[in-house]
Amino acid sequence: MSAATTTLLDVDLEVERRDVIVRAGFALTNGQRLAIFGTSGAGKTTILESIAGLTHLSRGTVRIDGRLVAGRTKGESPLAPRDRQVALVRQPTTLFPHLTVEQNVAYGIRRSPARGRVAELLDRLGLTLLARARAAALSGGQRQRVALGRALASPFRVLLLDEPLSAVDVAAHEALRVLAAETVDEREAAGILVTHDLTEAQAFGGQLGIIDGGRLLQLGGAHEVVLSPVSRRVAELVGYGGFVPVPAATDRWFAIHPDRILLGAAPERGVILTGTVLSTRPFGPRYECVVAERCGEQFTVHVDEPPDAGVECTVTALDPPVVAA
């Protein structure tokens, strides 16, 4: 069997934006999900719109089930938008303002039997009572639910989600995430979520990609990328709050994650750090302390009991990854 038949989505693209050149290359198979995490302006939306074939590629191609969706190759022209089987949830949300919630959700359904699914979908999205409301009258969170529903109801092979829950109440995130993931699995489709919220990205399941300055810096398992960042920049992006030089190695640092810390010295669990507490502030139910290590570098730790500023403390960083610049 050739690679083209097992790979659902094949992305190898380059887009020249005014501020940055966005490059990305990855492939997804049936039922696979990928979350792309990065800061604003990193190129997340550009990647999604390119996969949907809505952006001009300066190089490369995007293929879905082996068929060209974006880019140029000899003797092959990209599929028309209606044949791409791509569902895109945009940020900010784009709905059809003159249609009702129900009409918006059902917009992409071509066969009438699938319409029975709309009622069920509206129920799971918490939109049943709003089914007949016009889209223009909805709040931001409601609009995002409708946009998600419209995408999930359509016969997609690739689901593209651009910060789809940013305005939805946090309490509803889990249910909507499960709904999206389930739908991707049921259809044996591929799903890509882009977000600037790491927790959201990890919760989507599957692969995690870290993007910065238009480049996909690392791609791997959702937990693996956070535990083993390949560079100092990736470590910074996924929440490492300090870098302590590795003794007797140049340009190598232990990346210290504020939540992967034990108080006291436990040599068998990781690297022991000693320093002075510079400041302490509340952090959710815990406290965040900034500590100056003996070598002069600072790192942050999250602790249950707040130490006083100026106190000397010893902590163990649990198996800190070693990163290069």
Place this chain on the structure above:
Amino acid sequence: MKTTAPAGNLAATGVVPGFPTATRIVARGSTALALLGALAIWLALLGPFAVLIQHLSFHSIRAALGPPGALDALWVSLGASASALGAMVLLGTPLAYLLARGRLPLARLVELGIILPLMMPPLVIGLLLIFLIGPQGTLGNLLADIHLTGTNTFFALIVAEFYEAAPFYVLGAHAAFASVDPRIEQDATLLGDRPLKAFRRITLPLSAPGLATGLATAWARAMGAFGAVIIIAYYPRGLPNQIFIAFQEFGLSGSLPFALLLIVAALPLPILAYLWSARTRARVAGTETP
């Protein structure tokens, strides 16, 4: 001097801290002035209508419009304006859409070409049209080959009305299409619509209020077109021309009944279009429940 109320007593005084009393007086004064100005303009604009009603008697209307053939000018005007409007919709809609989506090369130049007839005195347009489509003109010769004459014919009247009215429709349609987010058109095509179907399901309903307003304005302009018409299409006699001739032959009292007829024939469509588009806009904006 104290210009703001003490913070503890805000509810009682209704004064917002930080906004001095003098500012509020100026604000109230300028609101009153604006309202007064709006009323004055409204009354001034309605003035001519009041005068028209005041100077018309039932007798004079019957005397002018009663004789057989007196309404011919009305039918000519209605027919020519409807034809000009049909041509505008057919030719102007795709042009306006492509302009709004930035898909035309030299868009600025194209836009200028549309606006130019608006800036030209209609009388001058009429003179230039004679050179263009008159019997001696280049296009006139081509028209003769298909048995069309560019002066003093029903066709010439349509052309003259088109020149005076089409820019209003194209510019209105351009604005209407530009107000529709192209991304939601893309969404519709990604959800399975062919481009024409997306246009019918999404673009057209959303731009309909603006299109209706543009069309209504163009209709009123076409019905009232006179400057270019009197040069290139003195015959067949449309309503504006009829008013002018009656004025010359019988004076004010003879022309007023035709003026009333023109208003009655030209205005209802724009008024209805305006009311409909205002309602539709409110519905799409979500301020009215379906």
